[in-house]
Amino acid sequence: MAIPVDTLLLLFKGLALPALIAGAVLLLAAKPWSKYPGDAPSTVAGVAAFAIAFIVADVLTRNWVQGLDDLWPVQADRRLAHVALAAFLFGGAAASDATSDWLRMILRGVVAAFGVAVLLAFMITNQWTPAEAAVWLFALTLAIAIVTTVSSAAVEDNVSIRVPAVLIVMAAGVGALLSAYASKTLAQMAGAAAAALVPFLILAWRRRHSPANAAVIDAALPVLAGLLMLGHFLLEPPVASTLLLAAVPLTLCIDRLPKLDTAPRMVLNVTTIVLALLLVGAAIAVGHVYAPAPLEPYYG
């Protein structure tokens, strides 16, 4: 059976294209013409590679920019690109070694607050009281900023492949949950995020100490958190599934646990990835158990 052209085009725009763009940005930033073998993509390059790849995939896959009016869309799910843009503008500085710890936290807070505010504005309008809105906005902003900071701090000394691997596992889990709860387009965007992270996996394999590999946390986590928030409030999967997926980046901190802090890198990588897979598996399993099963078969 031949695959329809539309499907092939969608796969290209949603998966191949973000991977190609992120890869191209990293390759350019790696200065292949440089005489110095130590040259590696910087923090800014890491943030830019993910953000540009995600924004292009989002716009092309869902075809939502048809005029200048659409640049600030009313639909909350179309503001993920704006969150990626904010992460691009502030993430590079937040991930840089030259930035003080306090400033990093503030920059991450700004990105998180922006993401929460633009993605969940409809909850303020439609559902929350001003007091509830204040509590939700503050709590979610703080949670995203803390998870980003903790995850980023944990990998400073030991980046390796586990950073992109854990983020890819998280993106795939978010996509699977959103697809099960009836949004194919949000699931596609999680897929695009996962695809944009694949070049980082290759980069980590080739150059373990590339600053770009740690910096991608500052670009990818706000976007993945945004997808998770949108999915939670628009599609209403079980709270447990959302929390389990939100906890996936914290698996990067396991090298701070006793006995694992001195474990070989390979053991640490495998343990981290297995733990991330277990969390995602549990989130999907809980989501599957509580998913409202359609009475009739539905296939698009």
Added chain:
Amino acid sequence: MSITTFSAFGITALIAATTAGLATSPTVPAAAVAAASATSVMAAETYEIDAVHSAVLYRIKHLNAAYNYGRFNEMSGTFTIADATLSLDVTINTESVDSANGGRDDHLRSPDFFNTKQFPTATFKSTSARVLTEENEDGYRVYEVTGDFTLNGETESLTMPVVMTGKGTSPRAGKVAGVEAMVDINRSEFGITTYPGMLGEKVRLIVALEGKLQ
């Protein structure tokens, strides 16, 4: 025969002939004439939409092969019929979308289509109207109504013919009236761009409303 008597006879004959001619006209039903006469002198009447006896249907082409129909089961609002104009104020509960398939209904409620959590309603508010024709082939008055249609957070101006389909009396609701409209929209103008090759761009809306006199 005096001139006065002649005139009275002539006028009586003229009225009789005119009345007989209208009553037997093959193209203009008597009921339509009565309705037209009634509407031509009536004051504005506002009807509250009765969702039980109303329908909002949509039609979209699937895989460029067949038309798929669905409906919204909950709507509210009013329509006002006046001498030479008609106004509509309709609110549709998008959460009530019903495509006869539970899984598809969930998908239609998601951000891929109607995004019902963010946009729980679609609305049409008329801004102007005029009589398009006094009697269509079924003997009904047809209005051309222009208004703002808001769906998925996007508002576009729509102009469509609205047929006043009749009036009646209900033992429960009292005086009732009905209107019907049909209009094609481009879904991408309302931000619904999912599956561009699989689903048609043009969506037909068919709205049949019954309202009870307020």
